[in-house]
Amino acid sequence: MKYSALSLLRNALSGNRDWKPAWRDMSPRGDEYDVVIVGGGGHGLATAHYLAKVHGITNVAVIEKGYVGSGNVGRNTTIIRSNYLLPGNTPFYEWSLKLWEGLEQDINYNAMVSQRGVLNLCHSDAQRDAFARRGNAMRMCGVDAELLDQAQVRAMVPYLDFDNARFPIRGGLLQPRGGTVRHDAVAWGYARAADSRGVDICQNCEVTGIRVENGRTVGVETTKGFVRAKKVALAAAGNSSRVAAMAGLRLPIETHVLQAFVSEAVKPLIDTVITFGAGHFYISQSDKGGLVFGGDLDGYNSYAQRGSLPLVEHVMEEGMALMPMLGRLRIVRSWGGVMDMSMDGSPIIDRTPVDGLYLNAGWCYGGFKATPASGWCFAHTIARDEPHEFNAAFRLDRFATGHLIDEKGQGPTPNLH
Numbered sequence: 001m002k003y004s005a006l007s008l009l010r011n012a013l014s015g016n017r018d019w020k021p022a023w024r025d026m027s028p029r030g031d032e033y034d035v036v037i038v039g040g041g042g043h044g045l046a047t048a049h050y051l052a053k054v055h056g057i058t059n060v061a062v063i064e065k066g067y068v069g070s071g072n073v074g075r076n077t078t079i080i081r082s083n084y085l086l087p088g089n090t091p092f093y094e095w096s097l098k099l100w101e102g103l104e105q106d107i108n109y110n111a112m113v114s115q116r117g118v119l120n121l122c123h124s125d126a127q128r129d130a131f132a133r134r135g136n137a138m139r140m141c142g143v144d145a146e147l148l149d150q151a152q153v154r155a156m157v158p159y160l161d162f163d164n165a166r167f168p169i170r171g172g173l174l175q176p177r178g179g180t181v182r183h184d185a186v187a188w189g190y191a192r193a194a195d196s197r198g199v200d201i202c203q204n205c206e207v208t209g210i211r212v213e214n215g216r217t218v219g220v221e222t223t224k225g226f227v228r229a230k231k232v233a234l235a236a237a238g239n240s241s242r243v244a245a246m247a248g249l250r251l252p253i254e255t256h257v258l259q260a261f262v263s264e265a266v267k268p269l270i271d272t273v274i275t276f277g278a279g280h281f282y283i284s285q286s287d288k289g290g291l292v293f294g295g296d297l298d299g300y301n302s303y304a305q306r307g308s309l310p311l312v313e314h315v316m317e318e319g320m321a322l323m324p325m326l327g328r329l330r331i332v333r334s335w336g337g338v339m340d341m342s343m344d345g346s347p348i349i350d351r352t353p354v355d356g357l358y359l360n361a362g363w364c365y366g367g368f369k370a371t372p373a374s375g376w377c378f379a380h381t382i383a384r385d386e387p388h389e390f391n392a393a394f395r396l397d398r399f400a401t402g403h404l405i406d407e408k409g410q411g412p413t414p415n416l417h
């Protein structure tokens with residue numbers, strides 16, 4: 001069913017009785033799939049969509065242990081951007097932003113892509129120099145970037161604490177094309193688009209094992225039985241290490257918790273995305289009016305999708321340091337997600353040493369913005385058995401060869417990336 005103004009009108013006139021479910025709720029079939037994707041998050045579903053649309057591979061199942069959107073794709077703070085410094089990252093994230101710009105037409109779904117800008121604040125001369133460097137690197141690659149002085153930042157976001165601040169704001173780096181996207185609509189839209197091309201989306205079906213015969217993957221064991229497949233693609237985000245271990249692989253990944261918070265709804269206040277440079281805090285406002293914000297990882301390893309109270313206090317302190325008026329608001333919701341933190345802070349999209357087994361992981365807390373390009377590049381890697389030019393640097397063996405992509409320069413300390 002194509003969504004359009006006409007279909008809206010037709011259904012309104014017929015009492016909205018003819019809307020069909022957005023996708024079929026399938027169980028895995030008994031015969032062999034060309035590709036089984038483990039994980040029905042944003043990356044798994046985007047991969048299924050581009051496999052079907054770009055490569056014509058439609059004999060595909062996405063196997064999801066919960067429901068579509070129950071993982072990080074429905075838990076993030078919805079920020080998209082491509083303001084990276086390093087060569088391996090910049091083209092990939094810029095391609096992702098370009099795909100976001102055409103996404104709603106591509107999948108015929110309103111994902112509320114909003115290019116409201118992402119403003120990174122700097123609080124010292126050294127930080128401003130680092131921002132100038134990153135902005136110049138972005139512009140050299142054709143990515144939009146503007147270095148703002150304090151007066152320009154004040155004109156744009158006058159409600160921040162400029163006059164009595166503990167960490168005075170010196171300026172900012174603005175990416176006007178960055179912004180937000182409604183996160184669960186991304187999962188639903190990709191699920192619907194993949195389903196419409198024949199992909200089976202199997203919810204409430206957990207992968208419990210990966211069957212390997214003579215060094216080659218032949219399928220996955222699930223709670224609904226064995227599913228035979230020519231190729232198995234892992235896109236399990238925070239559970240990547242557990243799923244890869246089923247095929248005997250030990251990944252350079254640690255899983256950490258990250259929390260997000262939403263305030264009660266207020267009138268339009270923040271019309272961009274703001275990040276605090278003296279700590280780790282980011283904030284935007286949803287179309288419903290709630291302020292959506294988050295900060296650092298909780299700092300310990302866990303697979304539980306919930307966080308701890310010390311981090312709540314830490315995030316609130318950072319928010320108050322930047323924007324004291326936040327103290328007048330009530331928080332109505334918070335939640336946690338499990339992040340697949342890699343050793344250099346960059347992702348992995350690659351084949352694995354096991355034939356027929358492919359890996360998409362290591363998204364840290366920035367994988368939402370990567371969803372379209374990740375799906376695009378993973379689909380290419382699976383279909384052609386070689387990386388796309390945009391994921392050529394995201395190799396699994398870079399941790400052995402030393403070709404790391406350490407955007408933050410933190411070294412092999414996953415919880416600092």
Ligand SMILES: Cc1cc2nc3c(=O)[nH]c(=O)nc-3n(C[C@H](O)[C@H](O)[C@H](O)COP(=O)(O)OP(=O)(O)OC[C@H]3O[C@@H](n4cnc5c(N)ncnc54)[C@H](O)[C@@H]3O)c2cc1C
Pocket residue numbers: 038039040041042043044063064065066067069070071072073074075076077078079080205206207208235236237238239243258259260294335336337338363364365366367368369370
């Ligand atoms: C609080 C928070 C804020 C964030 N903010 C941002 C942000 O602003 N911008 C940004 O770019 N990124 C952000 N992220 C990161 C981003 O959400 C993730 O990197 C990205 O969503 C991960 O990819 P995914 O959507 O495929 O993951 P998921 O949605 O987690 O998908 C993985 C799926 O695999 C399934 N799965 C796991 N094990 C199995 C199994 N054995 N069998 C079957 N299925 C299985 C899970 O149930 C899950 O649905 C944030 C994350 C969190 C938690």
